[in-house]
Amino acid sequence: MPEVILRCRLCGATYPPEHRYVCEECFGPLEAVVALPKDPETLRSRIQQGPPSLWRYRDLLPVETPRAGLHTGWTPLKKAERLGQALGLRNLYIKDDTVNHPTLSFKDRVVSVALSKAVEFGIDTVACASTGNLATAVAAHAAALGLRAVVFVPADIEAQKLVGSRIFGATVVGVAGNYDQVNRLCMEIADEYGWGFVNVNLRPYYAEGSKTLAYEVAEQLGWRAPDAVVVPAASGALYTKIWKGFRELREIGLIEGPLPRMYGAQAAGCAPIAQAWMEGREVVHPVRPRTIAKSIAIGDPADGPFALRVTRESQGGWATASDEEILEGIRLLAETEGIFAETAGGTTIAALRKLAQQGAFDPEETVVVYITGNGYKTFEAVAQRAETPLVIAPSLEDFEVRVLPTLRESAPAVVG
Numbered sequence: 001m002p003e004v005i006l007r008c009r010l011c012g013a014t015y016p017p018e019h020r021y022v023c024e025e026c027f028g029p030l031e032a033v034v035a036l037p038k039d040p041e042t043l044r045s046r047i048q049q050g051p052p053s054l055w056r057y058r059d060l061l062p063v064e065t066p067r068a069g070l071h072t073g074w075t076p077l078k079k080a081e082r083l084g085q086a087l088g089l090r091n092l093y094i095k096d097d098t099v100n101h102p103t104l105s106f107k108d109r110v111v112s113v114a115l116s117k118a119v120e121f122g123i124d125t126v127a128c129a130s131t132g133n134l135a136t137a138v139a140a141h142a143a144a145l146g147l148r149a150v151v152f153v154p155a156d157i158e159a160q161k162l163v164g165s166r167i168f169g170a171t172v173v174g175v176a177g178n179y180d181q182v183n184r185l186c187m188e189i190a191d192e193y194g195w196g197f198v199n200v201n202l203r204p205y206y207a208e209g210s211k212t213l214a215y216e217v218a219e220q221l222g223w224r225a226p227d228a229v230v231v232p233a234a235s236g237a238l239y240t241k242i243w244k245g246f247r248e249l250r251e252i253g254l255i256e257g258p259l260p261r262m263y264g265a266q267a268a269g270c271a272p273i274a275q276a277w278m279e280g281r282e283v284v285h286p287v288r289p290r291t292i293a294k295s296i297a298i299g300d301p302a303d304g305p306f307a308l309r310v311t312r313e314s315q316g317g318w319a320t321a322s323d324e325e326i327l328e329g330i331r332l333l334a335e336t337e338g339i340f341a342e343t344a345g346g347t348t349i350a351a352l353r354k355l356a357q358q359g360a361f362d363p364e365e366t367v368v369v370y371i372t373g374n375g376y377k378t379f380e381a382v383a384q385r386a387e388t389p390l391v392i393a394p395s396l397e398d399f400e401v402r403v404l405p406t407l408r409e410s411a412p413a414v415v416g
Helices: 040-048 053-061 079-085 107-120 134-144 159-167 177-194 205-219 237-252 272-278 304-314 324-339 344-358 379-385 398-402 404-408
Strands: 004-008 030-034 077-079 089-096 124-127 148-154 173-175 228-232 261-267 317-319 365-370
Touching: 004 365, 030 205, 040 053, 053 089, 053 107, 053 205, 053 237, 077 205, 079 089, 079 344, 089 205, 089 272, 107 124, 107 205, 107 379, 124 134, 124 177, 134 148, 134 159, 148 159, 148 177, 159 379, 173 177, 173 228, 205 237, 228 237, 237 261, 237 304, 261 272, 261 344, 272 304, 317 324, 317 344, 324 344, 324 379, 344 365, 344 379, 398 404
Parallel strands: 089 365, 124 148, 148 173, 228 261, 228 365, 261 317
Antiparallel strands: 004 030, 077 089
16 A cells, blocks of 8 residues: 555644644644655556556555545546537547446446445445435445435435436435535434545545546546646535646646646536636635536535636636536537536537637647536436437338438537
8 A cells, every 4th residue: 555644735734644634733624645756667568568457557546545436437538520520629629427337427436446445444334425326326336235324315316326326225315405505414424424425524535536637637537637627626625636637647647747737617506616716716715506507506515725726726617508508518528529417518518619719729739628427427417408209100211301301400520
């Protein structure tokens, strides 16, 4: 296991890698800090000989023995030719976690790290506050490890997202409130019962799993960083940890040159970090979520101030998307690249589109957009936009009259 400490993100106080998440000195949040290897070539060789999963980077993760997610990660980095053509970007890539194993979202990464750590701590009941994807990931990985799982979600979450949690045997608790209220309840339960809440008292380890999205992109690009990335933001943890991942790779010597400009994407109906950035504030004011993008609808983001710091350091920016633009983003990605994203992905594509129109990217720059969840989980949100099927008589004449003209009008453009 690599050498690991816990460090306060506010005052810098350090602790052993124990089951704790709050600083005793200032009550600030703790994060796991892994002692980075000194020999980049040896590390590169170990990575490339490792499994096709996030655990190829085990030397950079705060876990003694990988126990969960042995097939999670190493998802495709796709050159987005048709989407790039539509947006005027010649080197656009999609990091596609819609196909992540086993539950089709990036949450499988963070849960793999958190539950591996939970086993090390001897925890037998794991839990989470979730807007859907995390609940399913916790339920699935807990089932594989033989752990009891209890997941807490807003009662109005999309029904499809909860089917998986139930199938995997978790106890699903709907709470009559928004995510922030669910999260506060979970903090009380964690303190009272000592369960392993992956995004509460296991959070210092859980959040480190997001770094693998930076590691994989750099390796898949031939050990180099992109010029810019676009990341969906809820709590802001994914955004800050992707930045941390790229920064660690440069510190080790696995990549060289500038780090990517970090752009964040939020739904206009829940955009506390983006609003703070656009208004030049260093303080993130809580908001009441009102958006179809429930998976990123966190009105009081824990990592908001740290995300703003990353934006300044990387010379990046933020963009927001209305519900209508989110649905159009889902459709645009599906029609150009054959990838069906959930509402968080629609938000990210809509933000990418706005940023491209604003001139945030040079047409020749390498830009990576992170798509973090599969659209098959959010049918309810997009069903209203699906076209009604054509119904014709069983005759060639009716086909030629009613279908062929439509096909001629919508003839696809061919790339290449």
